[in-house]
Amino acid sequence: MGLEEKLPSGVLLGQVEQLVGLIRKASVWPATFGLACCAIEMMAVGGPKYDIARFGMERFSASPRQADLMIVAGRVSQKMAPVLRQVYDQMPNPKWVIAMGVCASSGGMFNNYAVVQGVDHVVPVDVYLPGCPPRPEMLLDAILKLHEQIKDTKLGPHRAEAEAEAEAAALAATPTSEMRGLLR
Ligand code: SF4
Numbered sequence: 723m724g725l726e727e728k729l730p731s732g733v734l735l736g737q738v739e740q741l742v743g744l745i746r747k748a749s750v751w752p753a754t755f756g757l758a759c760c761a762i763e764m765m766a767v768g769g770p771k772y773d774i775a776r777f778g779m780e781r782f783s784a785s786p787r788q789a790d791l792m793i794v795a796g797r798v799s800q801k802m803a804p805v806l807r808q809v810y811d812q813m814p815n816p817k818w819v820i821a822m823g824v825c826a827s828s829g830g831m832f833n834n835y836a837v838v839q840g841v842d843h844v845v846p847v848d849v850y851l852p853g854c855p856p857r858p859e860m861l862l863d864a865i866l867k868l869h870e871q872i873k874d875t876k877l878g879p880h881r882a883e884a885e886a887e888a889e890a891a892a893l894a895a896t897p898t899s900e901m902r903g904l905l906r
Contacts, residue, residue, distance in 0.1 A: 735878055743873040748778040750818070750865075750872070753789035753809060758796025759855055760823040766858040777865060786812035791868070792845070793861070797825035798838040810845045818848045818872065820864050823855050830854060 756764055767774045768782065775781075783789035786809045798806060810817070821841050824830035827850045829839035838844060848871060851864040876884045 735880060739875070739877050739880065742877060743875055746816070746875070747869040747872040750777075750779055750791045750869070751789050752779060752782050752791040752793050753786050753813060754782045754784050755792055755806070755809065756795045757798060757802065758825065760795040760826070763855045763858050764793055764795040764822060764861060767861050772858045772862060774862070774865075777862075777869070779865070786810075787814065789813055790817045791820065792817070793820045793822050794826040794841045794845075795822040797830060797832050798841050798844065799836055800838060803838050803844045806841070807844050816875070818868055819845050820849045820851060820861075820868060821847045822851045822861060822864070824852060825854070827852065 756762075766772055779791075790813060792806075792810055792813065794806070810819070819841070821827040825832060825837070826841045827847075829837050831854075833839070841847060849864045849868050851860060853860055856864075875881075
């Protein structure tokens, strides 16, 4: 990100961030990555009824080099995991991931050795979408929520500050093993 490193800090950077955020959120291109039944619902958003083109996502890219959003639609088998990671690595930065459906998010009902128990074991996930399968409206809602995240993305020195804050908050958080809830 050579250009980002050259950005000045201060008020001007805030305005550049707003502009870049608006441009980026309106021009996200998804990679084609349907793995199971959820992919049928994902394909439906490309049709005339749901019309994903309204959000600047004119077409699903068959090439990772021309895509910056991976929608993982379906359960991820152990055999597919390295392929998924390779496609993710070939996508240019900045890039985002939506885990579509309960299988991609957590393994779902496939609690066995053949299926990855959540795609976040393989790639970082920005939005988890519940449901089996989630309806096309739910996928559009997840995409709009991702647009909000993209719009507020920090750049340059602001990004470094945000990362330091997030790391400090993560280190200060209560470990999951020490959390007490209704089930304990
Ligand atoms: S969440 Fe349901 S619809 Fe989606 S891949 Fe899993 S079983 Fe299929």
